Amino acid sequence: MEVSTMLLFGELRARLQDDVVSKVVSDSDPNDHKGQEQKACDDDLGFNNELQTSRSERSSEISAEQEEDVRRRKEENMFWRSAMKRAADAGDFPLKYKKHKKIEEGGFGTVFAGVRISDQQPVAIKYLNKSHVDFVSVNINNEVYDVPVEVLMQTKAAPDRESVGLDPAVSLLDWFSLDQDQIVLVMERPNPSEDLYHYVLKNGPLSEKQAKVMVQQVVEALVDLHYKRIFHRDLKLENLLVQSTPSGPRIRIIDFGCACVARPEPFTSVFQGSIIVAPPEFFKSDSYCAGPTSVWQVGALLYELLRSHDFLFTTEEFMWGIMPATRGLSKECRNFLQDCLTLDPKERISLDQLSHHPWFKL
Known part of the structure; x- marks a missing residue:
């Protein structure tokens, strides 16, 4: 299910406060090097493991390696929630942001200058063709949603939306799935x-x-x-x-x-x-x-x-x-x-x- 088909984003965000988010990885074609690479990337994130751990795993008898695994799973769970909270309803895009001049155009997308309408904060608006975007699938309450890898990585790089501009990486503010062909990322735009x-x-x-x-x-x-x-x-x-x-x-x-x-x-x-x-x-x-x-x-x-x-x-x-x-x-x-x-x-x-x-x- 594409993110654009989510029925109620507010409800989804509310669920994320309490629900466990887990990764669903489909089998890759053994000859598909890109798929193998992404699967290896997913494996390293721990997305192929359930993020919840049992009480026995939290006991004082678990090894240092198990403790680190528990810590990492909790961290990745928080990371998934943060990424999904930045998903926004496609209908909100023209209400929240105004697009200005083109900044850059490349083989994989186009970037425009823009502003957030509520406070006139400068933003960069990046349009991506879905055919050029790698996705991973997120399972939330048995509903599967496709999320761009770029969204996940940028969220992980600058995780706190309340302190935009403090990280070396530019912060992702929102992302939208506008139609069958386009993903839109809205990022802070340092100015000048x-x-x-x-x-x-x-x-x-x-x-x-x-x-x-x-x-x-x-x-x-x-x-x-x-x-x-x-x-x-x-x-x-x-x-x-x-x-x-x-x-x-x-x-x-x-x-x-x-x-x-x-x-x-x-x-x-x-x-x-x-x-x-x-x-x-x-x-x-x-x-x-x-x-x-x-x-x-x-x-x-x-x-x-x-x-x-x-x-x-x-x-x-x-x-x-x-x-x-x-x-x-x-x-x-x-x-x-x-x-x-x-x-x-x-x-x-x-x-x-x-x-x-x-x-x-x-």
Whole structure:
């Protein structure tokens, strides 16, 4: 059942205060790599397990591993409820929001500037074609509803709607299933802001000092996402906003369309993200892990910030040794790039280590 066919959203939200939400996963075609990847993602979230636990499991005799599993299930239950509370009746959309000019258009959707009518808060309104959207199914009181994975990931990234703007990730305010073809996501729109791609295009290559301010915030944001077990997978200039604030530029992460749950096990067969910045291990073995991939993409991002006037980073060219010179950069900055762009993922610096890199202390 599509979310647009829900009869009473108010009743649904009321149910969520007390009812247990569980995940229903359908069998995947063994030849469908995307389905396998999503199923693995679902498995890691624990959606294939019931979220309620018995009293015996809560006894003092349970192991530390069981206690962690109980804690994680409770956390995911709260997360599901939060995501579903953001579902809104399609008929409310024109009453709550007003659409303005187009901001961006891509292969998977179109983003418009807009405002929330009640208080004129700036919002971004993202229209997605359902044929390009991955869904998971949620069982609520034996009713099954399809929810976009992007909704779940963005809700998990910025879970508190009462503190919009405090998280590194842009907050999701509402989402709608308007018809048979369209999903609409309504997000906060930091104002003034622009994506990092256009920021660099307008300002030219950044100085090392300017780039460090940006990259340090990106690394801190990724640490926050990975702590919440979110793997963005598509870190690039276009998916980062530069918000102008009195204290200087602030980086915000957008577009969770390729995101999934971060897990220790490798992802295989399919790279959900911009293939030009996929890590080298994907090209060598068709597999990649969350942490090393995020670190690799940070290195690619830094190269483009520093050399944007004459250089587009691609992993394949890097593997062939086609890279611009790093003359003029500090030793610490060159080491940072080398640490991020180590070809062997086992030797690559970890995300936590990267957050304490000596370059950031200069």
